[in-house]
Structure formats: C-alpha cells, structure tokens
Amino acid sequence: MxxxxxxxxxxxxxxxxxxxxxxxxxxxxxxxxxxxxxxxxxxxxxxxxxxxxxxxxxxxxxxxxxxxxxxxxxxxxxxxxxxxxxxxxxxxxxxxxxxxxxxxxxxxxxxxxxxxxxxxxxxxxxxxxxxxxxxxxxxxxxxxxxxxxxxxxxxxxxxxxxxxxxxxxxxxxxxxxxxxxxxxxxxxxxxxxxxxxxxxxxxxxxxxGFDESKSVWIISENSKTIGDALLQRLGRGVTYLNGEGGYSGDDKQVIFCVVTRLEQAKLKSIVEELDPGAFLAIGNIHDVKGGRFKKKDIH
Incomplete structure (x- = not known):
C-alpha cells in the first residue's frame, strides 16, 4: 500500500x-x-x-x-x-x-x-x-x-x-x-x-490578449440541454446557478460559462438552435485564471 x-x-x-x-x-x-x-x-x-x-x-x-x-x-x-x-x-x-x-x-x-x-x-x-x-x-x-x-x-x-x-x-x-x-x-x-x-x-x-475571453449568462427553460450541448459541441464546461424571476417569481436555472471571442458566434448559434427565446448576455473579461477554463478536447 x-x-x-x-x-x-x-x-x-x-x-x-x-x-x-x-x-x-x-x-x-x-x-x-x-x-x-x-x-x-x-x-x-x-x-x-x-x-x-x-x-x-x-x-x-x-x-x-x-x-x-x-x-x-x-x-x-x-x-x-x-x-x-x-x-x-x-x-x-x-x-x-x-x-x-x-x-x-x-x-x-x-x-x-x-x-x-x-x-x-x-x-x-x-x-x-x-x-x-x-x-x-x-x-x-x-x-x-x-x-x-x-x-x-x-x-x-x-x-x-x-x-x-x-x-x-x-x-x-x-x-x-x-x-x-x-x-x-x-x-x-x-x-x-x-x-x-x-x-x-x-x-x-x-x-x-488577442484571444479575449467572454463571460456568458444564459437563462432558458432548456438549460440542461443547452449546457450539455456547450460541453459536447464547444468543449466548454458550464456552471448551473439557481435564480428566481423578479417579475414572475418562478425558479430559474442560469447557465454560466466562459468562452473565447472566436467561440462567441458558435455559442450563439447553439443557443439559438436549442431555444430561440433564451435570454443571453455576453460580457468582456480582462483576465481568467484557475478553475476549469482550459478547453476540453472534442472527439
């Protein structure tokens, strides 16, 4: 041993x-x-x-x-x-x-x-x-x-x-x-x-850097499906956050992930394909360190 x-x-x-x-x-x-x-x-x-x-x-x-x-x-x-x-x-x-x-x-x-x-x-x-x-x-x-x-x-x-x-x-x-x-x-x-x-x-x-990172927030009724698609097709890990609608009071599941500027268009197309009505917010990030930001290999 x-x-x-x-x-x-x-x-x-x-x-x-x-x-x-x-x-x-x-x-x-x-x-x-x-x-x-x-x-x-x-x-x-x-x-x-x-x-x-x-x-x-x-x-x-x-x-x-x-x-x-x-x-x-x-x-x-x-x-x-x-x-x-x-x-x-x-x-x-x-x-x-x-x-x-x-x-x-x-x-x-x-x-x-x-x-x-x-x-x-x-x-x-x-x-x-x-x-x-x-x-x-x-x-x-x-x-x-x-x-x-x-x-x-x-x-x-x-x-x-x-x-x-x-x-x-x-x-x-x-x-x-x-x-x-x-x-x-x-x-x-x-x-x-x-x-x-x-x-x-x-x-x-x-x-x-040229490979500028983007933070992405997605709110959708199909959050699990979108999260799995981002993992499998984009190679990016996602984090699920629990939220509550301020107007409706309904429970919401929020997807958070970080992608590069070059991956932004593909991410948008994935979300649009799986849920055209999903809420999508993208912002700039000046620095990313730690966690599981490194991209997974897609086979």
Missing part, C-alpha cells in the same frame, strides 16, 4: 520561497523587455521625428528638445516625485517595479540615441513607433509595473474626485500633446495624436 505524506512545513516554506524567486525573476524579465521596447520606440522612431507620447514621456521629449540634455535624464527626474507618491500611497512593490522599469527605459534611450532612425517619414514613425511603444508599455503593466508617473497621479486624484482614472489621464495627455503643437509645429502634434492612439490600442491588446 502506497502512502502519500504531506510536505513538511520547512519543505513547503522552501518550495514557496523558490516559487516566489521565480515569480520575481519572471516579473523583472518582462519589465526589462517592455522598457527596452519603449526605448526602441522612442529613440528609433518617435524622438528623431519630433513625435511625442503622452504623460511624463511626452514632457521629457519636449524638455529634451528645448534643453538639449539627454532624454533619459528627464525620464528619471520627472518620474521620481511620482514614484515617491506611489510608494507612500499605492505600495512598495509597485513603486520598486516602476523605478526599475524607468531606469531600464532611461538607460535604453541613452544607449540607442546614437543609432540612426529607421525612418524619417513621420507617418511611418507614428504608426510603428506607436505599435512598439504600446506593446512595451502593455508588457510592463501586465508585469505589475508602470513607466509613467501620470498614471500614479490619476489613481490618487481618482480617489478624491468624480473622474475616472482614464478621464484624468486623457485630460493630462490632451494638454501635453497640445503643447507639442507650440514646440514642434501642429503637423507633428497631429502625428503625435496618431502615435498616442495606436499606442493606447496596443496597450489594450497586449494586456487583454
């Missing part, structure tokens, strides 16, 4: 410590990669074409243009007060991760500054610079850090104002991007808006 022993407390502690070290190393690598990509976007595409980003990065590019000092100096110095606020109000881990990312980004811009830009076409620079910038920032955010102090300000102001974090960041960036018109000319300000919009979208894609 084989017996299984639970890990001793000391062994469990060592395993936890090893796991924590691996997580820290993985986080550091991703922040390094993201900050390096941002450096490439700035020095190889945006800065040589006098195109700016929003936030501290945009202010730093303008300051570098007016003073002639290295971009990395302003990226570090302007971010420092915001990092102090983040340390006091948000937490040590976030502040340290952000400081690490800002240092990597600043050093990267210094190393890449002598490199010739890949293009001097401002439109191409705005498009490709925006893509690389957005992917880099998205990687850093997914790793739990940040590269811009204005996000910290927005989080703190949001706690004491009716405006959302996104609205506050947008207001700050509109002011900064508008300032580019007076410094670089209005053509470059408009190219900066293009780069900012592309970067904004790429941040979302990087954080959420």
């Amino acid at each position: 084989t017996t299984f022993q639970q890990p001793l407390p000391a062994e469990a502690a060592r395993q936890h410590k090893r796991s924590s070290k691996l997580q820290i190393l993985r986080k550091a690598l991703f922040i390094f990669l993201g900050a390096a990509l941002v450096s490439v976007a700035l020095e190889i595409f945006l800065v040589p074409n006098q195109i700016i980003d929003g936030g501290v990065t945009g202010v730093s590019i303008i300051a570098q243009h007016l003073s002639g000092l290295p971009l990395g100096v302003f990226l570090t110095l302007i971010n420092l007060p915001f990092l102090f606020l983040g340390y006091k109000q948000i937490g040590k881990t976030f502040a340290v991760s952000t400081l690490y990312g800002v240092i990597i980004m600043s050093v990267g811009t210094a190393l890449l500054h002598p490199v010739e830009p890949l293009t001097l076409d401002p439109l191409l620079a705005a498009v490709f610079g925006g893509i690389i910038l957005g992917v880099g920032v998205g990687i850093v955010i997914r790793a739990g850090g940040s590269l811009d102090g204005t996000e910290i300000v927005a989080i703190l102001v949001n706690k004491k104002s009716p405006f959302s974090v996104g609205e506050i960041v947008l207001f700050i960036n509109v002011f900064i991007l508008g300032s580019a018109g007076f410094v670089f000319g209005w053509d470059h300000a408009m190219y900066s808006l293009i780069a900012y919009y592309i970067a904004f979208k790429m941040i979302d894609v990087t954080i959420e």
